[in-house]
Amino acid sequence: MHDDSATTGERLATWLEGLGLADHLANAGLPSFERDLGGLVRWRDPGTGQPLTAEQLADLDRVLHQDGDDPAHAVPLALVQLRRRAQVRAALLASAWHTYASLAAVRGASENATRFAVHKAAERHALLVVAHDGGVLVPAFQLTDAGELRPELGAVLEPLLAARMDPWQVWSWLTQPAGLLGGDVPHELARDAAEVDVVRHAAVRLAERASAGS
Template sequence: MEEQAGRLADFRARLSGGALTLGQLASRRGEQDPDATGDWVAVRRLERSLIACVLPDRSLVVPAFQLTEAAEPRPELRPLLERLLGAGIDGWTAWTWLTQPSSLLSGEVPERVAVADQERALRASARFAADRDA
């Protein structure tokens, strides 16, 4: 059990390398106030259009893959996030599934498939969510 927890912590540490702190996100959005950015993130999380994850030090990070160049949520990911987060899947699990090859997509990466074939990615997210419920 401790070994599995250690592997999970290592994996999360690798994932968080592709994330932005609220300060970094504020800078990318051209905002001066990280608190205002935190409010923006909170609203996007409630809309299920953005994942944010809490690190062990209780700081919040936003996975960069889900943002456009303008630091807005990628619109093609919203239906997938709505499905995953609506099914009670936590941000870490959603982040992992969206950015890793999935057997539900013949080894393709869900966030990349969503660009070319959103319906296919949405069906896979529904199956993933259902499998997590079973």
């Protein structure tokens, strides 16, 4: 890179590092960068792996600053959303969940029988199952001590899963404070028999929004 492009590359890299967004460039399909031992920024084209030209850096600069009324202070919203999604997934993965094997142990059943039962329940929209790293996770919040679906959550899960919402989004909504419920956590509020219908109504509204936006 010549001097102008090197300056642009350094400015963009420092800006993204300050925003905590540098690690999400590749997942957004954008050029990414690394610093050499001397701290010099090296930007690479995601398709070819070749260094970015001055023109490509200028295009990237425009793309990253296109959101907002003031380009000088714009924040790349797509990267912010990717960072937020990664943070949410990390928090969910840090909570309790089961594999087929661990759920089988809780249920006192074989792994094959548990796998079959989980698949059938998921097909009926009666169990939240989340794909991850080539396998599946069964979030534990929805289960009884015996490893079966909590009865009060059946009517809550059904509209969300039937709407084909992203399972990660379903997991997140059910386990975090929800605006539709005045800041209460849906799966916890559903334990109250007097409130479970309110939770289901909120789930139906969320499912309708998801369907309308798909």
